Amino acid sequence: MDKRKSPAKKAAAPKSAPKSSAAASSSNFDLAHIREIVGLMAENDLTLFHFEKQGSKLELRRGSDFEAAKELLKHLPAAQAAPVALAAAPAPVAAPTPAAAAPVQAAAPPAASGPTINSPMVGTFYRATAPGEKPFANIGDTVDDNSTVCIIEAMKVMNEIKPEGVRGTIVRVLAEDGKPVQYGQPLFELKA
Amino acid sequence: MFKKILVANRGEIAVRIIRACKELDVKTVAVYSEADVDSMHVHLADEAICIGPGPSSESYLKISRIISAAEIANVDAIHPGYGFLSEKAEFADVCEQCKIKFIGPSSKVISTMGDKNSARATAKAAGVPITPGSDGIITTEEEALKWARKIGYPVIIKATAGGGGRGMRPVLNEATLISSFQAASLEALKCFGDGSMYMEKLVDKPHHIEFQIVADSHGNVVHLGERDCSMQRRNQKIIEECPSPKVTDALRKKMGDAAVRLCKKIGYENCGTIEFLVDNNRKDFYFMEMNTRIQVEHPITEEVYGCDLIKEQIRIAAGLPLSEHVVSAKARGHSIECRINAEDPSRNFAPSPGKINLWYTSGGRGVRVDTHVYSGYEVPPYYDSMIAKLIVTGATREIAISRMRRALGEFTVEGIKTTIPLQSKILTTGDFQGGNYDITWVENFLRQEGMKA
Numbered sequence: 001m002d003k004r005k006s007p008a009k010k011a012a013a014p015k016s017a018p019k020s021s022a023a024a025s026s027s028n029f030d031l032a033h034i035r036e037i038v039g040l041m042a043e044n045d046l047t048l049f050h051f052e053k054q055g056s057k058l059e060l061r062r063g064s065d066f067e068a069a070k071e072l073l074k075h076l077p078a079a080q081a082a083p084v085a086l087a088a089a090p091a092p093v094a095a096p097t098p099a100a101a102a103p104v105q106a107a108a109p110p111a112a113s114g115p116t117i118n119s120p121m122v123g124t125f126y127r128a129t130a131p132g133e134k135p136f137a138n139i140g141d142t143v144d145d146n147s148t149v150c151i152i153e154a155m156k157v158m159n160e161i162k163p164e165g166v167r168g169t170i171v172r173v174l175a176e177d178g179k180p181v182q183y184g185q186p187l188f189e190l191k192a
Numbered sequence: 193m194f195k196k197i198l199v200a201n202r203g204e205i206a207v208r209i210i211r212a213c214k215e216l217d218v219k220t221v222a223v224y225s226e227a228d229v230d231s232m233h234v235h236l237a238d239e240a241i242c243i244g245p246g247p248s249s250e251s252y253l254k255i256s257r258i259i260s261a262a263e264i265a266n267v268d269a270i271h272p273g274y275g276f277l278s279e280k281a282e283f284a285d286v287c288e289q290c291k292i293k294f295i296g297p298s299s300k301v302i303s304t305m306g307d308k309n310s311a312r313a314t315a316k317a318a319g320v321p322i323t324p325g326s327d328g329i330i331t332t333e334e335e336a337l338k339w340a341r342k343i344g345y346p347v348i349i350k351a352t353a354g355g356g357g358r359g360m361r362p363v364l365n366e367a368t369l370i371s372s373f374q375a376a377s378l379e380a381l382k383c384f385g386d387g388s389m390y391m392e393k394l395v396d397k398p399h400h401i402e403f404q405i406v407a408d409s410h411g412n413v414v415h416l417g418e419r420d421c422s423m424q425r426r427n428q429k430i431i432e433e434c435p436s437p438k439v440t441d442a443l444r445k446k447m448g449d450a451a452v453r454l455c456k457k458i459g460y461e462n463c464g465t466i467e468f469l470v471d472n473n474r475k476d477f478y479f480m481e482m483n484t485r486i487q488v489e490h491p492i493t494e495e496v497y498g499c500d501l502i503k504e505q506i507r508i509a510a511g512l513p514l515s516e517h518v519v520s521a522k523a524r525g526h527s528i529e530c531r532i533n534a535e536d537p538s539r540n541f542a543p544s545p546g547k548i549n550l551w552y553t554s555g556g557r558g559v560r561v562d563t564h565v566y567s568g569y570e571v572p573p574y575y576d577s578m579i580a581k582l583i584v585t586g587a588t589r590e591i592a593i594s595r596m597r598r599a600l601g602e603f604t605v606e607g608i609k610t611t612i613p614l615q616s617k618i619l620t621t622g623d624f625q626g627g628n629y630d631i632t633w634v635e636n637f638l639r640q641e642g643m644k645a
Contacts, residue, residue: 121256121257121260122241122242122243122257122258122260122261122264123260123264124264154256154257154259154260154263155256155259155260155263155290180241180264180265182241182242182243182261183226183241183242183243183244183245183251183257184226184242184244184245185242
């Protein structure tokens with residue numbers, strides 16, 4: 001099982017990437033069920049799953065935008081602390097292990113094509129000073145050496161992180177708020 | 193027993209520690225530099241966290257990053273291995289403050305025994321013989337001159353913050369004393385950040401004999417005999433053996449008792465090694481230093497005394513008493529270790545990093561290989577050059593020697609240069625076979641062979 005992330009390498013792109021998008025209009029479906037269905041779809045090479053019952057609706061499409069799927073899955077009740085990306089792509093990380101404590105590093109997001117702001121330390125990544133506060137940096141913001149883009153908490157110290165040697169416009173947030181990050185891990189992708 | 197341990201090291205010792213953890217059902221967290229992303233310890237651990245770029249100062253020596261990794265992975269304990277932070281009292285202290293168990297003695301003990309000068313004073317107070325030497329740090333050249341005359345040439349000037357054979361200068365006569373003192377102090381300042389020096393008598397043709405100590409948190413302290421590490425090139429060990437061909441039962445009893453006495457006096461806990469110099473007369477022995485960590489060459493003691501010292505370290509740190517089989521251990525057989533380094537002996541031991549195309553280790557009865565290397569592995573240039581330890585055990589010293597020669601003959605490494613040809617040669621010499629070698633032997637041998645010592 002390839003469980004460690006290499007900041008120096010690009011995350012390996014899944015070979016035949018069955019990507020899916022999910023639309024769910026209520027909280028009747030939990031993540032475990034959806035993941036199961038996605039797995040079955042991939043196994044049986046299905047491209048569409050549509051389920052309606054008593055006002056609840058779940059639609060899964062295979063082969064469309066991976067990022068949209070991630071965003072949608074975020075809005076579902078997050079009962080488990082499972083890495084979000086595992087629901088769709090057969091990422092380099094193996095099938096989700098039902099361990100109570102998830103592996104430290106998040107599942108690899110698809111490789112960044114532009115320059116990235118990487119973590120200069122080991123710790124926990126936060127987008128804002130406190131829950132509910134405005135994030136330091138959002139998609140579309142232009143940042144340079146003086147901009148604080150996030151906080152990384154290490155040993156009880158909240159470190160304000162500034163981009164080192166890169167500047168540009170943020171196009172993607174690569175790390176998850178409140179999750180551990182390791183040295184060199186890409187945090188933000190900038191416009192290429 | 194701990195649930196999860198972070199291994200604050202790399203290479204073969206990290207693999208060694210992870211293996212011990214697996215056998216104890218403890219989860220493991222590896223930390224690695226960007227240069228070690230494909231390293232074996234990363235593959236074997238349950239979790240792995242990158243802590244920096246290649247250079248050790250930016251990764252394996254970065255206390256803050258290692259502690260951060262320990263916190264985010266929620267570990268109970270940290271095993272520091274050897275080298276790196278294993279003898280940094282500051283690191284043990286930070287672990288203590290963060291309520292993460294440091295697998296080793298307390299930061300206070302590390303501090304006391306880590307300062308070579310205060311360690312000598314402690315040994316003296318415990319009634320352990322020490323080499324005649326200065327009563328503390330020498331601050332001026334005048335003092336150095338005075339002490340040298342008092343002790344009597346030849347002397348050796350040593351850095352109090354030194355270790356691993358670095359920061360020392362032998363002085364054969366008064367003509368070179370001042371310049372050696374100045375040079376040694378400057379080197380110590382650069383290497384260890386502390387230019388304080390002390391002086392000892394240079395023992396004639398000494399043997400480096402060290403004793404393995406195991407102590408738990410319940411006051412039990414035992415020694416597991418000695419290792420002879422006299423085969424050294426520039427103060428770096430290349431071949432070690434257990435037991436020493438030079439130590440009689442009577443001497444072993446005296447030295448072993450002294451080692452245990454010292455550890456009890458300082459309240460030592462966990463595994464440690466006391467290094468002695470033994471005079472050529474094989475009667476006089478002198479305390480040299482104490483290593484408050486597991487040693488590279490610990491496997492030869494394990495083979496002869498039938499134990500797993502790393503597992504014992506973990507058990508002791510978890511509060512368990514010494515294992516029964518450790519307390520009652522008796523020496524059986526003879527074990528020899530060759531440190532296989534990625535170096536080219538024919539080019540003044542120049543480091544030989546690079547890709548190993550073919551890696552075939554020996555096997556068979558009494559052959560043990562501790563390594564992190566595999567076929568296709570790329571030896572990085574940032575770290576020390578040791579790539580494997582070949583440990584061979586036999587019922588007698590003769591059997592062990594013939595087995596080691598057989599094992600070295602099979603050991604195949606293609607793509608880089610190693611010290612295997614040198615060690616093979618040494619094993620054939622009459623001196624080695626007769627056990628007649630002291631710490632000057634290797635350099636004399638190399639000169640005879642026309643190689644740079």
